Amino acid sequence: MPTKVPNAPESWYRTREGLGIWPHRGKVAAVGVGLSPTARRWDGRPETSVGAWSILALRKAMEDAGVSPDQVDGLVMAQDTATGSPWPPGKPVPEDFLTTFQPTDDPLDGLTRLSAEWILQNTPELTNVKFTMYGPGCMSNAIVVAAQAVGEGLTDTCLVLKGWHNLEGRYYVGQGAAAEDTIAGRAKWTTGWGTVACYPTAMHFEAYCRKYGVTRDMHAPFVVNSRKNGLLFPEGFYAQHRPEPLTVEDYLSARWIAKPASLLDNDLPICVSAAYLFTTPERARDMKQKPVYILNHASDRIKIRSVMPTLEETEECAASNARKLYEGAGITANDLSFEGMYDGFGQFHVFHLEGLGFRGVKRGDALHFFQTDISIEGWNPVSPSGGNIGSGRTRFWHHTDAIQQIQGRAGKRQIWRKAEVGVTGGPFPYGGNFTVWGATPG
Amino acid sequence: MAILISFDIDGTMEFGDPPGGITLEMVRRAQELGFLIGSCSDRPPSAQQALWEKHDIRADFVAPKHGLDEVKSRFEADDYLHIGDRDTDQQFAERAGFRFYWAYDAIHEPWLTLGDAQDLP
Numbered sequence: 001m002p003t004k005v006p007n008a009p010e011s012w013y014r015t016r017e018g019l020g021i022w023p024h025r026g027k028v029a030a031v032g033v034g035l036s037p038t039a040r041r042w043d044g045r046p047e048t049s050v051g052a053w054s055i056l057a058l059r060k061a062m063e064d065a066g067v068s069p070d071q072v073d074g075l076v077m078a079q080d081t082a083t084g085s086p087w088p089p090g091k092p093v094p095e096d097f098l099t100t101f102q103p104t105d106d107p108l109d110g111l112t113r114l115s116a117e118w119i120l121q122n123t124p125e126l127t128n129v130k131f132t133m134y135g136p137g138c139m140s141n142a143i144v145v146a147a148q149a150v151g152e153g154l155t156d157t158c159l160v161l162k163g164w165h166n167l168e169g170r171y172y173v174g175q176g177a178a179a180e181d182t183i184a185g186r187a188k189w190t191t192g193w194g195t196v197a198c199y200p201t202a203m204h205f206e207a208y209c210r211k212y213g214v215t216r217d218m219h220a221p222f223v224v225n226s227r228k229n230g231l232l233f234p235e236g237f238y239a240q241h242r243p244e245p246l247t248v249e250d251y252l253s254a255r256w257i258a259k260p261a262s263l264l265d266n267d268l269p270i271c272v273s274a275a276y277l278f279t280t281p282e283r284a285r286d287m288k289q290k291p292v293y294i295l296n297h298a299s300d301r302i303k304i305r306s307v308m309p310t311l312e313e314t315e316e317c318a319a320s321n322a323r324k325l326y327e328g329a330g331i332t333a334n335d336l337s338f339e340g341m342y343d344g345f346g347q348f349h350v351f352h353l354e355g356l357g358f359r360g361v362k363r364g365d366a367l368h369f370f371q372t373d374i375s376i377e378g379w380n381p382v383s384p385s386g387g388n389i390g391s392g393r394t395r396f397w398h399h400t401d402a403i404q405q406i407q408g409r410a411g412k413r414q415i416w417r418k419a420e421v422g423v424t425g426g427p428f429p430y431g432g433n434f435t436v437w438g439a440t441p442g
Numbered sequence: 443m444a445i446l447i448s449f450d451i452d453g454t455m456e457f458g459d460p461p462g463g464i465t466l467e468m469v470r471r472a473q474e475l476g477f478l479i480g481s482c483s484d485r486p487p488s489a490q491q492a493l494w495e496k497h498d499i500r501a502d503f504v505a506p507k508h509g510l511d512e513v514k515s516r517f518e519a520d521d522y523l524h525i526g527d528r529d530t531d532q533q534f535a536e537r538a539g540f541r542f543y544w545a546y547d548a549i550h551e552p553w554l555t556l557g558d559a560q561d562l563p
Contacts, residue, residue, distance in 0.1 A: 040459045168460070241459065242489065250486030255508040263484055 005116040005132045008145040013299040013433070014328060017320060022296040022328040024151025026441025029284045029291035030403045032065025032277030034058060038237040038392060039271040041166050046100035050081045050165035051110025054273040055123050058159050061275035066288030067157060069125035072277075074155025075132045076146035078139065079113055081165045084172035084197070085269060087112045114163050131155040138162065139274065139396035140342070140425045140433040144297040146278045147435065156280050163273035164394055171269045172197050186307040195258070198345045200308045202261035205347040207311040209260070212364030216260045220251040222370045223264055223346055226383050229376060230390015232412040233401070237270045237392030267344035267388035274396045276403065281441060292406045295421070295436040296328030302430045309430040315363055318355025318429040325356075325423060329436040333357040335421045338381045338405060340398030341434075342426020344388030351429035353382065381415040398424045402437045445556055446519040447472055448503075448510060448535075450526035451483040454545040457493060462527060463549035466497050472553060478502045478517055482510050482524060482534070507531065510538035521556060 014022065036053035046052060062069060087093075093107045101110055102121040109118040116132040131154045135142035139162035146160040177187030178194065190199065209215060227246040230238050246264065254262035277287075284291035302309060302317045309317070326332055333356060341352035350366040359380045361369045374382035385401030388394065404410040405419040425434025449455055449469065454462035473479050480503035481490045490504035505513050507530060514522055524535035527545040535542035543552060 242485075244486070244489035244492045246486055247488045250488050253487060253506050253509065255484070255506055264486070 005134055007134045007136055008141075008148070012145060012148045013301075014297060014324060015299050015301045017323050017327065019324070019328060021330050024147070025295050025329060026293045026438070027281060028147045028150040028278055028294040029281050030276050030278055030294065030437070031284050031287045031289050031291055032061040032063075032067065033400055033403055034060025034062070034064055034275045035235040035400065036060075036273040038235070038240050040237070040241065040268075041168050042271055044094060046094070046097045048271070049097060049111055050163040050271065050273060051101060051114060051118060051122065053271065054114055054119060054161055054163040054275070057163070057273040057275040058119070058123060058126075058161060061159060061277045064289060065277040065279075066286075067277060069123075070128050072126055072157050072159055073128050073130050074146070074149060074158030075116055075119065075126070075129050075161065076135055076142050076149060076158060077114065077116060077119065077161035078137055078142050079115060079134055080137060081112060081114055081163045082269070084175055085112070085165060085167045085169075086175065087167065088169075112165055112167070114161075119161070131158070135433075138427060138433065139394075139399055140427065140435070143276070143399060143435050144299060144433045146276075147294045147297055150278050150280060156283055158278045160276045160278055161273070162394070162396055164269075164271060166269040166271050189307045198261040198266055199258045201345045201347050202258040203308070204311050204314055205350070206260055208350065208364075211311065212367075214364070214367045217252055218367035218370060219346065219350070220248045222349060222374065222382065223251050223389055224248055225374055226343060226346075226386045226389035228386070228390075229384055229413060230386030230397070232376075233386060233391050233397065234411065235400070236386070236390060236397060237268065237272065238390065261345060261347065264389075265346040267393035270392035270394070272392065272394055274394065274400060276399070289409075290407045292403045293438045293441045295331065295438045295442050296325055297433065297435045298324035298328060299433045300428070300431045304430070314351050314430045315354065317431070318351045321429075321434060322356045325434055325436050329438075330442060331421060331436065333360070336423055337417060337420045338384050338402075338415055338422045340383055340385050340387070340402050340422060340424040342387065342395060342398065342428075342432065343383060344393055344395065344427065346389055348426070348429055349383065349387075352426075355429060356423065358382070376413060376415045379417060381417070384410070384413055384415050395426055398426070399435070406437055406439050443521070443556065444476075444478070444519040445521045445523065445553060446478040446502075446513070446517050447553055448480055448482045448505075448513060448522075448524040448540065450507065450524070450528070450531050450545070451481055451485050451490065451493065453527035454525055454548075455481075457497060462545045464525060464545060466499065468549075468551055469499060471551070473499070475554075477553065478519060480504055480513070482507050482513060508534050510534050510540055514538055514540070523553060
C-alpha cells in the first residue's frame with residue numbers, strides 16, 4: 001500500500017480550449033455502480049459510518065461489474081466527506097467505531113473524512129491495488145482523475161469512490177470564517193458577515209432575472225421535475241425516506257435562505273456513498289454490465305476579478321467549459337441525448353444548461369425552456385437523475401444516472417429517447433469538473 | 443376557549459427526522475379537546491399534508507414555517523401556540539404573535555392546562 005497518496009497533478013485536468021480530441025477518448029469505460037443506503041444523519045453506529053458505507057459501495061460496484069476484488073488495481077477517491085458538518089471539538093470518537101475498524105493516525109478517518117489508507121486497511125480483499133490517487137472534493141473530480149489514470153495505463157481496473165457524512169446539528173452554520181476570531185482573505189467580505197452558502201448563486205440569479213426579464217417562479221417547473229425524477233431513483237434519499245412529490249406551490253411558498261434562493265433551492269445534506277468501476281474497453285468485454293465510454297473530461301479554472309464571480313464571468317465560464325467538452329469529445333450540443341449537470345444550488349442548473357447550449361438554449365433562455373416538456377418522457381430530458389434536488393446532497397446522482405441511462409438500466413427513470421451521449425459534472429458553473437459519456441467509443 | 447397549536451415536524455413530532463418527543467397520541471388528545479391543530483414546518487406543505495394523512499389525522503392547516511402569521515390570519519383563536527426545536531421556530535413564532543414552546547418542554551402537553559382543557563378527566 002502506498003504510504004502517501006497524492007492529489008492528481010494539475011496537468012491531468014483539461015482546463016483550456018484548443019486541446020483537441022482527448023487522447024483517451026473511448027479508451028476508458030465505466031462498468032459497475034455501487035451505492036450504499038441513505039440516511040439524513042449518522043445514527044452513531046459503526047456499520048453506518050461513512051467509512052462502512054463506502055466499503056459497502058465499493059463491494060457493490062465490484063459485484064455489479066462482475067469483478068473479483070483481486071482484479072482491482074486502482075483506487076481514486078475524494079477525501080472530504082462533507083462541506084459543512086465537522087466533528088464537534090472535544091467530542092470523543094465512539095469506542096465501538098475505533099474497535100470495529102483498523103484506524104489510521106487520524107481518529108476521525110472513516111467518520112468525517114476518508115483516506116485511501118483507511119479504505120484499503122478496512123477492505124482487506126483489495127489485495128492488488130497498486131495505484132491510488134485523490135480527486136479532491138467531489139465525485140466529479142474523482143471521475144476525471146480515474147479516467148485520466150486508466151487512459152494513461154496507470155490502472156486498468158479502478159474503483160472510484162465518494163462518501164458523504166452528515167452529523168447532527170446545523171450544516172455550515174457558524175463554520176468557516178464565522179467561527180474565527182479574526183478573518184482574512186475573501187471571507188472577510190462574505191461569510192464573516194453571516195452570508196449563507198447559496199448567497200453568491202442567489203446574487204447571480206437575481207442579476208440574471210433582471211438582465212433577461214424573467215422571474216423566479218419560472219424556475220419552479222425545473223425543481224418540481226427534478227424531485228419527480230429523484231423519486232424514481234430507488235437509491236436516492238427522497239425515494240427511500242420522503243417519497244412525497246413537490247408542487248409548484250411548495251416551491252413558491254418555501255422560505256428564503258438568500259432571496260431569491262429559497263429552502264428548496266438548497267440541497268438536503270445526507271449520508272451516502274457511491275462507487276464506480278472504471279476499466280479499459282478490452283477488459284470491459286468480460287464484465288457483467290455494458291461499458292459506458294468516457295469521451296472526454298474538462299475542468300474550469302476561472303480567474304475572477306473580485307471576491308466572487310460576476311454573472312457575466314459565470315456565463316462565460318460555463319460556455320467555455322462546454323466548448324472544451326465538445327471539442328475533446330468530438331461532438332456538438334446536438335449530439336447530447338440528455339444532460340446531468342449539477343444542481344445543488346438549484347439555480348446552478350440555469351447557467352450550466354445555457355453554457356452547454358442544450359437543445360439550442362441560449363443565454364437568458366433557460367427559464368423559458370423550463371416551461372416546455374423537460375421530463376424524461378419528452379425529447380428534452382433535463383437532469384433525468386433529479387440531481388441533488390431529487391435525491392439529496394451528494395454531487396454524484398447525475399453521474400450514477402448517466403452510467404445507468406446509457407446502460408439502459410435506469411429503470412423508471414430511463415429516458416424515452418435513446419440514451420447515447422450524456423454530459424455530467426459540477427459543482428459550479430464557474431468552476432468544476434465535467435465528463436462526456438457515450439454508448440460507443442466515439 | 444379556542445386554541446390553535448402549530449407543530450413543527452422534524453425534531454418535534456415522533457414521525458419527524460430526527461424524531462421528536464411529540465406523539466400522535468398527544469396531537470389526537472389536543473384535537474379531541476377541540477383545539478385547532480396543524481403543522482408549520484420546513485417540509486413542503488404538500489408533504490406535511492401527506493404526513494398527517496398517512497397518520498390518519500385531519501390537520502386543520504399546514505403551512506411553511508415562516509407562514510405562521512398567515513395561519514393566524516386564517517383562524518380566530520384565543521391563544522396561538524407553536525411547538526418546535528429550532529431557533530427559527532422560536533423566531534417565526536414570536537414574530538407572528540404565537541406563544542412558543544420548545545419541543546422538549548412540550549412533551550408535558552402544557553396546553554392541557556389552558557382554558558376548558560383543565561376540566562377534562
